[in-house]
Amino acid sequence: MPELQKYTVAIIGGGPAGLMAAEVLIAQGVQVDLYDAMPSVGRKFLLAGKGGMNLTHTEAEPAFVARYGARAEQIAPILQDFNPEALRAWVHELGIPTFVGTSGRVFPTDMKAAPLLRAWLKRLRDAGVRFHMRHRWLGWDDAGQLHFSTPEQELHIKPDAVVLALGGASWARLGSDGKWLATLEQQGIHSAPLQPANCGFEVAWSAHFRERYAGQPIKPVIATYLDQQGQLQQRQGEFVISESGVEGSLIYALSSALREQINSTGSATLTLDLAPGKSAERVLEEVSYPRGSRSMASHLQSKVGIAGVKAGLLHEYLTKEEYTQPAKLAAAIKAVPLQLLAARPIDEAISSAGGVLFEALDAQLMARSKPGVFCAGEMLDWEAPTGGYLLTACFASGRTAGQGALDWLRAQA
Numbered sequence: 001m002p003e004l005q006k007y008t009v010a011i012i013g014g015g016p017a018g019l020m021a022a023e024v025l026i027a028q029g030v031q032v033d034l035y036d037a038m039p040s041v042g043r044k045f046l047l048a049g050k051g052g053m054n055l056t057h058t059e060a061e062p063a064f065v066a067r068y069g070a071r072a073e074q075i076a077p078i079l080q081d082f083n084p085e086a087l088r089a090w091v092h093e094l095g096i097p098t099f100v101g102t103s104g105r106v107f108p109t110d111m112k113a114a115p116l117l118r119a120w121l122k123r124l125r126d127a128g129v130r131f132h133m134r135h136r137w138l139g140w141d142d143a144g145q146l147h148f149s150t151p152e153q154e155l156h157i158k159p160d161a162v163v164l165a166l167g168g169a170s171w172a173r174l175g176s177d178g179k180w181l182a183t184l185e186q187q188g189i190h191s192a193p194l195q196p197a198n199c200g201f202e203v204a205w206s207a208h209f210r211e212r213y214a215g216q217p218i219k220p221v222i223a224t225y226l227d228q229q230g231q232l233q234q235r236q237g238e239f240v241i242s243e244s245g246v247e248g249s250l251i252y253a254l255s256s257a258l259r260e261q262i263n264s265t266g267s268a269t270l271t272l273d274l275a276p277g278k279s280a281e282r283v284l285e286e287v288s289y290p291r292g293s294r295s296m297a298s299h300l301q302s303k304v305g306i307a308g309v310k311a312g313l314l315h316e317y318l319t320k321e322e323y324t325q326p327a328k329l330a331a332a333i334k335a336v337p338l339q340l341l342a343a344r345p346i347d348e349a350i351s352s353a354g355g356v357l358f359e360a361l362d363a364q365l366m367a368r369s370k371p372g373v374f375c376a377g378e379m380l381d382w383e384a385p386t387g388g389y390l391l392t393a394c395f396a397s398g399r400t401a402g403q404g405a406l407d408w409l410r411a412q413a
């Protein structure tokens with residue numbers, strides 16, 4: 001340990017990934033300076049706590065790792081060092097109890113992020129991490145030093161190693177704006193373009209439907225989607241009609257495949273089953289049942305349980321005439337197509353896909369073209385659904401990068 005005391009590591013970005021790297025480094029006696037552009041660290045982490053902080057997931061390892069899709073192979077070794085169980089134990093050690101929800105998701109017992117962040121920051125400060133807020137990193141200067149702007153001055157420093165944990169590009173007002181991408185590109189650290197993940201999509205609603213139903217949930221519903229590999233993806237859940245289209249858990253869960261489909265063909269179609277509890281035959285039977293003088297709307301409500309926004313959706317798709325034809329109506333109830341035209345902007349997304357390519361980094365997340373510079377967290381080229389997978393990979397990759405920086409410093413010594 002004493003051999004590392006003479007070294008200084010700069011961590012840029014105080015989200016979960018950067019803070020975790022700081023923890024690993026300070027524990028080995030390195031001098032750690034953490035810089036962040038914002039007035040305080042962990043702003044996105046705190047926001048994540050607003051809707052109930054989902055830290056990780058209890059599903060078994062192969063299924064857990066598979067959530068990282070095309071990047072499962074690169075994320076697997078990162079998780080080996082800090083798997084969901086280790087993460088949970090670490091949270092408990094900070095004095096924060098957790099519980100497992102019915103879906104297997106792990107939450108702090110109070111569902112909040114603030115107590116966890118407070119306890120963690122205290123521990124880091126007590127251990128000697130020095131925090132430098134309102135320090136915006138601008139890149140490297142001609143002398144190869146890190147260049148920051150602060151409200152008072154420009155700062156140029158040359159630490160012994162650097163961990164970049166700058167986040168993706170969603171919710172830019174919380175600090176991560178993706179501007180690092182061009183800076184790293186200039187240094188030969190290549191990235192895939194940042195794209196929205198766990199995001200909403202645009203639908204060409206009629207003005208009437210938008211005005212009447214924006215904000216309303218569609219539930220329960222089964223969404224079916226034929227992915228680019230020709231595999232049928234099917235999920236039951238709920239989503240919300242927005243002013244511009246659709247958003248919410250069911251949509252986010254399918255968002256990666258839908259986004260890719262739109263990227264390659266210009267649109268994607270979800271097929272919705274608005275009566276998941278009833279077979280197509282049963283729906284047809286009930287819709288065809290003589291309705292006497294009752295309107296189709298009240299007939300649908302009493303026989304199939306379809307009213308409000310679900311009925312509105314059928315009106316969006318069917319002509320007035322088709323709406324009165326039992327066969328057409330029943331078919332639409334079981335399979336109404338919803339054409340998605342574009343992903344909503346990345347700033348609104350929960351997370352980002354794309355980022356620094358694993359090919360540009362070694363196994364310890366050090367940039368091949370810039371030795372001594374490590375990358376961690378959401379700025380790396382992986383994506384995952386919601387369910388705690390995002391934070392788990394951010395924490396774990398922060399550890400890998402921190403450990404990588406330690407090993408690199410040892411090698412220098």
Ligand SMILES: Cc1cc2nc3c(=O)[nH]c(=O)nc-3n(C[C@H](O)[C@H](O)[C@H](O)COP(=O)(O)OP(=O)(O)OC[C@H]3O[C@@H](n4cnc5c(N)ncnc54)[C@H](O)[C@@H]3O)c2cc1C
Binds near residue numbers: 389
């Ligand atoms: C609404 C919402 C809810 C979420 N809920 C969950 C959830 O329940 N579970 C889950 O697993 N995940 C959730 N997430 C995702 C999760 O919060 C992020 O994946 C995670 O915070 C990313 O961590 P990070 O450390 O990589 O980056 P960030 O947390 O984005 O931190 C990056 C930091 O870098 C700083 N920075 C950026 N550029 C510069 C620069 N040039 N100079 C200096 N500093 C800079 C930023 O100010 C920021 O503090 C949610 C996200 C959102 C938006």
